[in-house]
Amino acid sequence: MKQILIIDDDEKLGQLLTQYLERYDMQAHVALTPSKGFELLKKLKPDLLILDVMLPEKDGFEICREIRAKSSIFGQLPILMLTAHAEVTDRIVGLELGADDYLPKPFEPRELVARIHNILRRSSDDNNLRDIKNINGLEVDSSRREVKLDSEVLDLTTMEYELLILFMQFPNKTFTRDELMNRLRGIDAELFSRAVDTLVSRLRHKLNDTSKTPRFIKTVWGRGYTFIGEQI
Amino acid sequence: MKQILIIDDDEKLGQLLTQYLERYDMQAHVALTPSKGFELLKKLKPDLLILDVMLPEKDGFEICREIRAKSSIFGQLPILMLTAHAEVTDRIVGLELGADDYLPKPFEPRELVARIHNILRRSSDDNNLRDIKNINGLEVDSSRREVKLDSEVLDLTTMEYELLILFMQFPNKTFTRDELMNRLRGIDAELFSRAVDTLVSRLRHKLNDTSKTPRFIKTVWGRGYTFIGEQI
DNA sequence: CAGTAATGAAACAAATACTAATCATTGATG
DNA sequence: CATCAATGATTAGTATTTGTTTCATTACTG
Numbered sequence: 401m402k403q404i405l406i407i408d409d410d411e412k413l414g415q416l417l418t419q420y421l422e423r424y425d426m427q428a429h430v431a432l433t434p435s436k437g438f439e440l441l442k443k444l445k446p447d448l449l450i451l452d453v454m455l456p457e458k459d460g461f462e463i464c465r466e467i468r469a470k471s472s473i474f475g476q477l478p479i480l481m482l483t484a485h486a487e488v489t490d491r492i493v494g495l496e497l498g499a500d501d502y503l504p505k506p507f508e509p510r511e512l513v514a515r516i517h518n519i520l521r522r523s524s525d526d527n528n529l530r531d532i533k534n535i536n537g538l539e540v541d542s543s544r545r546e547v548k549l550d551s552e553v554l555d556l557t558t559m560e561y562e563l564l565i566l567f568m569q570f571p572n573k574t575f576t577r578d579e580l581m582n583r584l585r586g587i588d589a590e591l592f593s594r595a596v597d598t599l600v601s602r603l604r605h606k607l608n609d610t611s612k613t614p615r616f617i618k619t620v621w622g623r624g625y626t627f628i629g630e631q632i
Numbered sequence: 633m634k635q636i637l638i639i640d641d642d643e644k645l646g647q648l649l650t651q652y653l654e655r656y657d658m659q660a661h662v663a664l665t666p667s668k669g670f671e672l673l674k675k676l677k678p679d680l681l682i683l684d685v686m687l688p689e690k691d692g693f694e695i696c697r698e699i700r701a702k703s704s705i706f707g708q709l710p711i712l713m714l715t716a717h718a719e720v721t722d723r724i725v726g727l728e729l730g731a732d733d734y735l736p737k738p739f740e741p742r743e744l745v746a747r748i749h750n751i752l753r754r755s756s757d758d759n760n761l762r763d764i765k766n767i768n769g770l771e772v773d774s775s776r777r778e779v780k781l782d783s784e785v786l787d788l789t790t791m792e793y794e795l796l797i798l799f800m801q802f803p804n805k806t807f808t809r810d811e812l813m814n815r816l817r818g819i820d821a822e823l824f825s826r827a828v829d830t831l832v833s834r835l836r837h838k839l840n841d842t843s844k845t846p847r848f849i850k851t852v853w854g855r856g857y858t859f860i861g862e863q864i
Numbered sequence: 865c866a867g868t869a870a871t872g873a874a875a876c877a878a879a880t881a882c883t884a885a886t887c888a889t890t891g892a893t894g
Numbered sequence: 895c896a897t898c899a900a901t902g903a904t905t906a907g908t909a910t911t912t913g914t915t916t917c918a919t920t921a922c923t924g
Contacts, residue, residue: 557899557900557901558900558901559900559901560900572776572778573776574776574777574778576746578746592902592903593902593903593904594882594883594884594902594903594904594905595901595902595903597881597882597883597884598883598884598901598902598903599901599902600883601882601883601884601885602884602901604883605884610883610884619881619882619883620777621789621790621881621882621909621910621911622789622790622880622881622910622911623777623790789910789911789912790911790912791911791912792911824913824914825913825914825915826871826872826913826914826915827912827913827914829870829871829872829873830872830873830912830913830914831912831913832872833871833872833873833874834873834911834912836872837873842872842873851870851871851872853870853871853920853921853922854869854870854921854922865924866923866924867922867923867924868921868922868923868924869920869921869922869923870919870920870921870922871918871919871920871921872917872918872919872920873916873917873918873919874915874916874917874918875914875915875916875917876913876914876915876916877912877913877914877915878911878912878913878914879910879911879912879913880909880910880911880912881908881909881910881911882907882908882909882910883906883907883908883909884905884906884907884908885904885905885906885907886903886904886905886906887902887903887904887905888901888902888903888904889900889901889902889903890899890900890901890902891898891899891900891901892897892898892899892900893896893897893898893899894895894896894897894898
């Protein structure tokens, strides 16, 4: 069953949608505030996010941007924006904000369901491409959040896992520390410490990759780190 | 190519930055006064604005505030502030002024480029576009910071890499040693030694370019060095 | 072709960046 | 609220890069 997270301060609307979506085999969860929303986001890892533009604390644009910034974690999460009026829409869809679709209020529930289906179909198409990755003896099943090294399952922490799949998404790309932290922790990550190094070090250990000629994560001196792609 | 607008009354600095940024595939434009700056801002619609805090007419804070006020037009425009000293910084970043980052003078050009990249990545997550230069069997993928010689990846240090892309930016141009050091290390790098020669020598070795009829880097006796462009 | 200046690159030194161990903090869990 | 796991910060030790010196070699000059 698809999990849908709705961030909207209109409680009544939330309940209505929950009931309605249930009929289409979707389980909806409502967060009335952005902070509650982020909490549920982490907990539920929903398949789709419905976001109201008008919200207390921060507006929907802001939330959308934040989520997109943490691209490795929620970069793929489809987002549907609910706008108060049809006007502002240009900014929303596909553009810098990275929402996948929008729907002006008021709307027909059926219309909403149609759009949800649309989005989910779209996103699942390219999700399949990255579901299981296998590079150089390292196998990641992202739907299970499981990593196998030479057929043995590794026990990775959240950060370690996120770092790994970020690396694997862009093999051979050299990431600077700043870049890594920004991608892993979101926009405003200011780093004064060797936290990234520590994280990499821990991941390397679990990957058994501490020799001077690394199998997976190479240090690029003066720049950052690189995940080594297929060797030819 | 990214367009960068610099508002700064230090003409020399502007020129230097323009040249430097060129190497990183950014086109810089310098406005010496705020009014000229606003004019260019409208005309160019740059991807990023670099703003000196100390300016004639109005100071950088003021400009920043004004730009942020016209949020519909330039609300998204990333702004990098150059401050004379590191003190005032709290007010600047992210706060009521809405700058995206700051950099205290004096700074290393490399540092500036790193910050620009950071900001641009944050504001629009589009570093998938790669620009690849290919000269005479030497291939540089600047987004990955990867250099291939006859299809083999080279392991270059930071300085070696910087030197190489500087050369490749201006094939057939003869650089003096002074010029090279200034471009590589920042504004008024004083050099009493043969550091440049050593650097070139090291790069040549990695490029396998030590024969008397060089493939890439030619010595111009009494002058400096030249990177050999396409042979016809 | 000798004399002189410029260059290449080896060897050493200094500066800088990285690793990993350790400690501190945070946040979750019962 | 005590415990434990995850993550951030600090730091000593180490490795790498970069700058400097030096000397043999090379290219120019008269």
